[in-house]
Amino acid sequence: MAVKEIKHPLVQHKLGLMREQGISSKNFRALASEIGSLLTYEATRDLESESVEITGWQDTPITIQQLKGKKITIVPILRAGLGMLDGVMQLIPSARVSVVGLYRNEESLQPVAYFDKVVKDVEDRTALIVDPMLATGGTLIATIDLLKQKGCKHIMGLFLVAAPEGIEAVTTAHPDVDIYTASIDEKLNDQGYILPGLGDAGDKLFGTR
Ligand SMILES: O=P(O)(O)OC[C@H]1O[C@H](OP(=O)(O)OP(=O)(O)O)[C@H](O)[C@@H]1O
Ligand SMILES: O=c1cc[nH]c(=O)[nH]1
């Protein structure tokens, strides 16, 4: 498993703004989407392309590069993953979307699954999971379990902030999955929140705090 922390100045600037106490939902949503785009740009850097011949504007054959092989399905994890979806889709507008719903029980911190609608041909696609927070890793592990049960073979994940504890858990359970994050933060607190983190990303995105 590769874990890539994206140190690009635009990513770091935008993430810094998201950490400010009292940020409005409007600004939090805009920044989550923008970082979603930037992480997508990095995560798709190594996608394979191939040469294809087409007819150019002078009515002569020319060779262009096209993405090769497997197509992508974006997998936002409800609710908070929806906050990054627009930004990801701006770069991959034709991707199919597979929505999964899980929330974390606030006491046990265990993931509770309540919805999934995954594309039928997921075994032929790369799954690009999107969720702002990778905390204990329970939600991500459960999502990867579900995608693999449905036959998915190639999985990547995009996260605004990840905790070392969660990365360790996911690396152990699913060593084949690639993680892209804007920041590997310090640690989890006793309630399973990431420090310094963003607070409750879902509540901030949807104004339910
Ligand atoms: O790594 P974990 O410890 O499993 O925690 C991470 C999960 O917690 C948050 O969702 P939450 O349960 O708050 O649901 P929400 O998106 O509906 O707010 C977050 O968006 C992740 O899905
Ligand atoms: O810090 C955290 C951890 C889990 N979920 C969040 O929204 N924030």
Ligand SMILES: [Mg+2]
């Ligand atoms: Mg939440």
